[in-house]
Amino acid sequence: MYPDTPTFEQQINEKMATETTNTKPKILNDLIRTHDTTEMKRGVDYYFNRSDIMKRQQYVWKDGVKVVDETKPNNKIPHGWHKLLVDQKVSYILGKSVTFTGPDAFLKKIAEVLTEDFNDDMIELGLGASNKGKEWLHPYINEDGEFDTIVIPAEECIPIYDTSKQKNLEAFIRYYPYIINGEEGKRAEWWTKDDVTYYVATAEGEFVLDTTEEPNPAPHFYYGDKGYGWGEVPFIKFANNQFEVSDLDFYKELIDDYDKRVSDNSNNLEELQSLIFVLKGYEGQSLSEFMDNLRHYKAITLDADPGSGVDTVSAELPIQSVNSHLDRLREEIFTFGQGVDVNTNKFGNAPSGIALKFLFSLLDLKADMLERKFRKGLEWVIWFVAEYLSIKGEGQFNYKEVKFTFNKNMLMNELEASQIAQNSSGIISERTILAHHPWVTNPEEEEKRKKEEREEKAKQVQDNYQFPEQGDGDDE
Template sequence: MLIEDLHRAPWHERMNEVIKDMIDDVTTDLEILVQEIQEWEKSERRKNMVTGELYYLNKTDILLKKQKIAWKSNTQLAHGFAKKLVDQKIGYLLSKEPTFGTENIPYRVLMTETFDRGLLKKIKNVGKEAINKGIAYLHPFFNEEGELSFKKFPSEQIIPNWADNEHMEILSFTRVYEVTAYEDKKKVTKKKVEYYHSQGVKYFVFESGKLIPDVSAGIEKNYHFLINDEPYVWEKIPLIHFKYNEEEQPLIDGIKSLVDNYNTQASTNADLLADIPKFIYKLINYGGADLAEFLSDLHEFMVVKTDENGDVDKLQANIETDAVEKEIDRNRNSIYEFGRGVDTREVGLGDASGVALRFRYSDLDMDCNILESEFQSSFEHMMWFINHHLFVTGQGDFTEEKINVIFNRDIIIAETESIDNASKSFGILDDQTIRENHPWYNEEVEKRLKAQEAKLQKEIEKEYANAFPPKEVKTNG
């Protein structure tokens, strides 16, 4: 035995200290995670996300309006400006199927099959989520059939751990959400926590400010997905972010005060109109018992009892609402200006020329340019997961293949003007370019043109065949 061994703690004591240190480290990590969750749930960013969705659903603050005086009206007029502006942007940018630009035809076919109607609808919902909440998330996973799928996580449930200040790469993320369950025949709500990291997923239940391992969920998985019961981990964290803008600022931030003011002005004006009577009666030496008897006699018998030298007169109530209406109109204009949308109530919008339409849609177009730029980056991230799935499942190696996602916008145009310009371009541009810029053009047009040309060619060949009978062939006999 060495001399230093005499002063060293026994092996089991040293191991206990090591285990204790490990537990302390884990506890510290969990405490940090608890603190992150608590700060996130109280944060202004998360609050704005919830507000954005509520205003999209037209659950605005005007519904909290109270009236202290019992007899006065309490009109609550909620106007769905947020929903209209969001739907305008989504309809303008994401209503049409995108085009996948690549020279690799098999790859393009696979992309078209992957982005089916179900996934394209999910992309539209992600766009709506991003505008309402500033940022949206898709989680790649494998469904029960073993197919690559994407699930939209509500933004307010996600706490990302960003690798950089520009929020381009996620190192890990935490998902916090509530579920309902039955315990001892009682319905209870539980707060679940999922922590996704580079080596797998950890599952917890959040109770009394502490994280408890979630046994029902499996506590921990050292993989992200299974293929043929084989565990795999993604090289990237399985979360794709879609931003509305670089600042991740939701639309509601710019218009909430304007929408609230509009609702308040309109509701107050409605209260005023409802509460002010058309006439105010002036009674002199009224001979009845009370005002209720006066109104009853007036309505039922069309007479009023008065004492000597009594009289009844009425005063006209002049209701002035012009100033309020002007304020409401100014507010409406501000909502569409700072919400970067198009007020379809504008007079002459349907008869505007192409130049006028482009001007009126310039704010909407600018906002969608920013949204498209952010989504292009997100689609690159999304393609990484799709390409690696295709590679792992033996459908081809497209990891180095370049592809562009082209958004086909639903642009409002002056059709007559566009058709006229197209007809004037013959002899200047080739026929296909002119067709592609025609307002009625789509991919089916080319197929039908080819079918039409083939049919015409057959008719020409048949006509010539009948015009020139076949020559007789002489044989030596």
């Protein structure tokens, strides 16, 4: 959402401020009814190669009326440019797990609470934010009393902020479809800082209090037999950029033009497979008879007049112009999509580290915008982890003491990186060298292996050279 356009959240706050007589169910229904998710769904559609070209129809004018032409070739060829660019960014910034640094005791607890599933959540959040502009993470306590997280699709979410700063999350609406015993329905949840109220849609589509939930409103979670509220609304926003818009917004028209040109070219090739026949002195009665004779007998009869004959006409496609335009579109898609064109031949077969950094420069700029917003989200994740540990009685921790490092997954010249690592020995720590070596994926494990190798070599040396024990010599 751009700065000169009121955000949906601002419109919500205006509604709640002016319509103080409204009941919560009425406000809930109004907000859900006016929640526009078109832009979010469009980003998802393009990610799964369902671009606008798939909706194209061919038309013809008949008697002054525009009608669909079912006979005209209508090839629809989408190209997964958006998926390529999104996957590049997400793999680059989130392909490797985010590293946490801070007090050892707190880090140990975090590692126990945030399992490998959280790394998958980060990838899912990155994909969702890139496609929709933002995605939401819901921290909760499961039935076993364990901390867990789940990604909530942004199209199901309506955040409500305070009216002063537009930063503090005061309430949160989630609405979604469900199927029970083969029957479809819709549910909604109104979350505050202390509890959650459940609603269900009637046959008319209006949301009313769900009488099957006991109690309703309910606490955020139960730990043991006691219900708790987090003290904050348990939904964390992970934004794509400061405008909270999809990456697609910046290059959609380029993709549409590419799809259209390739599809049009395919249509033209299909149409040009048939020659146009110019008949002179044809003896037949109809054109269909001419085509039947040509198809079955490979021959036709003509008048004996000197001017009789058959000519063929075919059109030539401007292949060079089409290819030139497609090449330009490809270059602009990577430029304005801030991606890496892996087919480039500007840097040779083994580009240097500097050349690779230049190649990744646009992707790095785009990834930095996502990283900045994701840091805020991760701070809230650690806040909820600290609250969970406090409720369990496992200690009091300060979430602000934990810092995050995003380990970018950049291609590198392995020979050059290995030589730099070798030349750095004795200048910087072995741990740092291992962390930047192209073949090392886990510095801690590699450091442990090197230690084991040194101990094994020392043992072999000791076994090969048996030194006499004290007191074995002859006394004089």
